[in-house]
Amino acid sequence: MRTTRFLVLAATGVLAVTGVTACGSDDDSSSAAGGGNSVTVKATDTTCEVATTDLTAGQATFSVTNSGSKVNEFYVYAAGDRVMGEVENIAPGLTRELRVELPAGAYETACKPGMSGRGIRGALKVSGGSAAPKAADALLTEATAGYQRYVTSQTAELLTRTGEFVAAVKAGDVAKAKALYPVTRTYWERIEPVAESFGDLDPKIDGREEVIEEGMEFTGFHRIEKDLWTTGDITKDGPIADRLLVDVKAIVAKANAEKLTPLQLANGAKALLDEVASGKITGEEERYSHTDLWDFNANLEGSKAAVAALRPALEQRAPELVKQLDTEFANVEKALGQHRAGDGWKLHTELSTTQLKELSDSINALAEPVSKVAAAVAR
Amino acid sequence: MSTDAEKTSTDAGRPGTTLSRRRAITLAGVGVAGVAGVAGGAGALIRGATDHASADAGAPADAVPFHGAHQAGITTPAQDRLHFVAFDVITKDRGRLVAMLQEWTAAAARMTAGRDAGVFGAVGGVPEAPPDDTGEALGLPPSQLTVTVGFGPTLFRDAQGRDRFGIADQRPPALADLPHFAGDALRPEISGGDLCVQACANDPQVAVHAIRNLARIGMGVVSVRWSQLGFGRTSSTSREQATPRNLFGFKDGTANLKAEDAALLREQLWAQPGDGPDWMTGGSYAVTRKIRMQIETWDRSSLAEQEQIVGRTKGSGAPLGRSDEFDEPDLAARADDGQPVIAETSHVRLAHPTLNNGARLLRRGYNFVDGSDGLGRLDAGLFFIAYQRDPRRQFVPIQTQLSRHDAMNEYLRHVSSALFACPPGVTDAGDHWGRALFG
Numbered sequence: 001m002r003t004t005r006f007l008v009l010a011a012t013g014v015l016a017v018t019g020v021t022a023c024g025s026d027d028d029s030s031s032a033a034g035g036g037n038s039v040t041v042k043a044t045d046t047t048c049e050v051a052t053t054d055l056t057a058g059q060a061t062f063s064v065t066n067s068g069s070k071v072n073e074f075y076v077y078a079a080g081d082r083v084m085g086e087v088e089n090i091a092p093g094l095t096r097e098l099r100v101e102l103p104a105g106a107y108e109t110a111c112k113p114g115m116s117g118r119g120i121r122g123a124l125k126v127s128g129g130s131a132a133p134k135a136a137d138a139l140l141t142e143a144t145a146g147y148q149r150y151v152t153s154q155t156a157e158l159l160t161r162t163g164e165f166v167a168a169v170k171a172g173d174v175a176k177a178k179a180l181y182p183v184t185r186t187y188w189e190r191i192e193p194v195a196e197s198f199g200d201l202d203p204k205i206d207g208r209e210e211v212i213e214e215g216m217e218f219t220g221f222h223r224i225e226k227d228l229w230t231t232g233d234i235t236k237d238g239p240i241a242d243r244l245l246v247d248v249k250a251i252v253a254k255a256n257a258e259k260l261t262p263l264q265l266a267n268g269a270k271a272l273l274d275e276v277a278s279g280k281i282t283g284e285e286e287r288y289s290h291t292d293l294w295d296f297n298a299n300l301e302g303s304k305a306a307v308a309a310l311r312p313a314l315e316q317r318a319p320e321l322v323k324q325l326d327t328e329f330a331n332v333e334k335a336l337g338q339h340r341a342g343d344g345w346k347l348h349t350e351l352s353t354t355q356l357k358e359l360s361d362s363i364n365a366l367a368e369p370v371s372k373v374a375a376a377v378a379r
Numbered sequence: 380m381s382t383d384a385e386k387t388s389t390d391a392g393r394p395g396t397t398l399s400r401r402r403a404i405t406l407a408g409v410g411v412a413g414v415a416g417v418a419g420g421a422g423a424l425i426r427g428a429t430d431h432a433s434a435d436a437g438a439p440a441d442a443v444p445f446h447g448a449h450q451a452g453i454t455t456p457a458q459d460r461l462h463f464v465a466f467d468v469i470t471k472d473r474g475r476l477v478a479m480l481q482e483w484t485a486a487a488a489r490m491t492a493g494r495d496a497g498v499f500g501a502v503g504g505v506p507e508a509p510p511d512d513t514g515e516a517l518g519l520p521p522s523q524l525t526v527t528v529g530f531g532p533t534l535f536r537d538a539q540g541r542d543r544f545g546i547a548d549q550r551p552p553a554l555a556d557l558p559h560f561a562g563d564a565l566r567p568e569i570s571g572g573d574l575c576v577q578a579c580a581n582d583p584q585v586a587v588h589a590i591r592n593l594a595r596i597g598m599g600v601v602s603v604r605w606s607q608l609g610f611g612r613t614s615s616t617s618r619e620q621a622t623p624r625n626l627f628g629f630k631d632g633t634a635n636l637k638a639e640d641a642a643l644l645r646e647q648l649w650a651q652p653g654d655g656p657d658w659m660t661g662g663s664y665a666v667t668r669k670i671r672m673q674i675e676t677w678d679r680s681s682l683a684e685q686e687q688i689v690g691r692t693k694g695s696g697a698p699l700g701r702s703d704e705f706d707e708p709d710l711a712a713r714a715d716d717g718q719p720v721i722a723e724t725s726h727v728r729l730a731h732p733t734l735n736n737g738a739r740l741l742r743r744g745y746n747f748v749d750g751s752d753g754l755g756r757l758d759a760g761l762f763f764i765a766y767q768r769d770p771r772r773q774f775v776p777i778q779t780q781l782s783r784h785d786a787m788n789e790y791l792r793h794v795s796s797a798l799f800a801c802p803p804g805v806t807d808a809g810d811h812w813g814r815a816l817f818g
Contacts, residue, residue: 360602366599
């Protein structure tokens with residue numbers, strides 16, 4: 001993480017030119033060791049062919065080619081959808097690499113055509129190497145390192161997407177800006193508690209109109225959202241868009257440099273669900289675009305990523321809680337999944353009060369066990 | 380997990396080191412005892428505070444015993460405040476529902492004794508965990524809190540006809556859906572419910588605390604469908620209590636069933652062996668109706684009209700033509716002009732047992748004011764609660780009469796309705812709500 005800011009910016013540049021990067025690779029020295037597992041992955045809009053599903057422990061390199069028509073993603077998950085590595089934003093026709101350190105165990109691979117949903121899953125077995133149980137502290141250290149990787153991958157995408165969104169706004173392309181808006185915000189919403197810890201930048205990027213204090217300008221995503229969806233006039237939004245990109249770059253650098261503790265992870269997982277319960281269920285967050293369900297899903301995914309990072313530690317400390325979390329995460333995903341629309345989500349205004357209440361109930365049911373994670377991590 | 384937690388709590392000596400509701404009360408009790416010179420009693424109370432095994436033992440003076448043959452909160456002298464809530468069950472997992480009822484029972488036993496809802500309490504847990512009690516009742520006495528649970532018709536078979544928990548054959552015949560009554564303007568979203576909890580206390584904060592903590596325990600299993608706050612009881616359930624007034628300004632509940640009427644309670648209030656499924660024996664059926672009162676139009680009607688509508692005098696509450704509140708109404712009496720003294724359409728006449736095959740109710744309603752309605756009118760009225768042995772023979776015929784003929788209807792609107800089978804009491808620490816029903 002030491003040089004992350006540089007890496008992220010560099011990676012963005014590379015990505016733009018050649019479309020090859022490796023979000024999932026770990027920077028620490030352990031990834032240098034291990035064998036040379038090389039796996040090709042052929043992804044289309046409906047299939048995900050992983051050439052080998054039996055690997056030896058150590059570093060694996062997945063070379064993912066997208067021959068479909070939708071933008072794709074590739075993930076390697078451990079139990080509970082703990083992200084071991086991911087490569088996002090694989091445009092049609094491109095090949096991108098994922099390097100990931102995999103200890104012996106059972107995993108799942110997933111392609112996500114359209115970058116949504118559970119994806120097309122497959123089993124992946126990794127054998128050999130030492131499988132000695134790790135000390136509890138080591139598990140927590142791994143948890144924070146794993147989550148840090150997640151933050152880095154999300155911030156990289158956030159930068160890329162914000163750049164595209166800003167370009168569309170400045171070009172006066174209302175339709176494109178509207179389409180990019182909820183997608184861009186997904187990467188923000190997944191790691192919102194990390195971003196929100198930088199108090200001065202957060203309101204500039206994500207502030208809603210009513211939180212803007214006297215003497216402060218209403219800027220950021222929601223300002224542009226308002227213009228896009230109310231008047232449709234974004235001719236004066238160029239400077240606001242430029243400013244947004246500057247602010248996002250600043251917060252990304254800070255977020256990547258931030259060293260999180262296991263307790264912060266646990267509290268972040270809860271905070272994300274609180275975001276859903278207080279701002280998204282009510283439709284307050286995206287009051288002009290009504291794309292709250294995109295945020296809802298992103299908050300949920302972010303919360304799950306934080307809990308998944310802590311999972312090996314939780315399995316030792318609170319196995320019953322892990323079961324409860326699995327059940328309730330699955331319930332919310334199922335409840336929310338009913339409201340998919342293509343690769344995205346229905347508008348908040350398209351849901352009935354009864355449907356919103358069902359979502360609210362499922363979030364409350366999940367947030368109770370998630371609120372117990374911090375104490376389990378702390379003991 | 381809760382057993383371990385309980386052990387940890389006791390081993391660590393937490394009750395001595397944390398501020399629990401009970402401890403605060405005990406300290407207050409010592410003060411009183413000191414003045415009265417009853418040192419022995421104070422000592423017993425202090426020991427009671429650390430005794431987790433028995434929630435009822437050594438409870439402070441204003442605690443209502445939780446355990447018993449019947450649930451508390453029915454014949455218990457009506458407290459001043461109400462928080463009533465109806466839940467929908469959102470899990471399909473019978474085991475989770477039963478586990479929640481067990482947790483509810485334990486939490487209610489603690490809270491009615493003036494303790495925190497959970498074993499660690501509002502401030503006794505680890506700092507990283509959310510407290511297992513929400514804390515707003517810290518330092519408050521039990522305030523005669525009662526927590527009464529009931530099961531709605533939809534728990535046995537839901538609106539789609541599904542028997543979600545395998546108890547459809549246990550539905551008591553007396554738990555028959557209420558018919559539509561003339562003039563009903565029911566709002567479905569504040570009517571019905573799979574489960575209900577009635578929390579009554581003399582301090583509204585204590586009643587709200589009980590409901591809030593039970594709702595929290597139920598997250599993922601139940602979801603609040605609707606809830607209602609009530610202030611000011613509108614009935615007496617004991618002869619020790621003076622008759623209160625409803626928002627029409629009249630004494631209400633003069634002829635109520637009362638705790639002292641043992642034979643009548645058996646006949647009219649408690650489900651008897653053979654009435655229905657065994658699990659309900661010793662229980663009672665609750666009907667709730669949220670009745671909006673047209674306050675402003677009532678207030679500009681004449682005193683004579685108001686008294687004619689009710690059938691009683693506004694001052695003493697005596698039946699028209701009589702002098703004392705508790706005098707029997709003379710339904711046959713005629714005035715000099717030949718008209719009945721108590722009008723044919725008066726509330727007292729139409730609700731009288733002699734016109735309803737002897738049917739009586741134990742009413743336990745509360746006044747409510749939910750602010751104003753945007754037209755400058757009070758959004759106010761009566762949250763009617765009535766307990767009975769069989770609604771088919773009691774509430775239904777009485778309300779049928781009233782809904783057709785009662786002159787008071789001009790000033791009333793029924794906006795919410797619900798029916799619940801409230802099982803018999805939780806007998807001891809090994810028992811829990813729903814044990815006989817779910818087996």
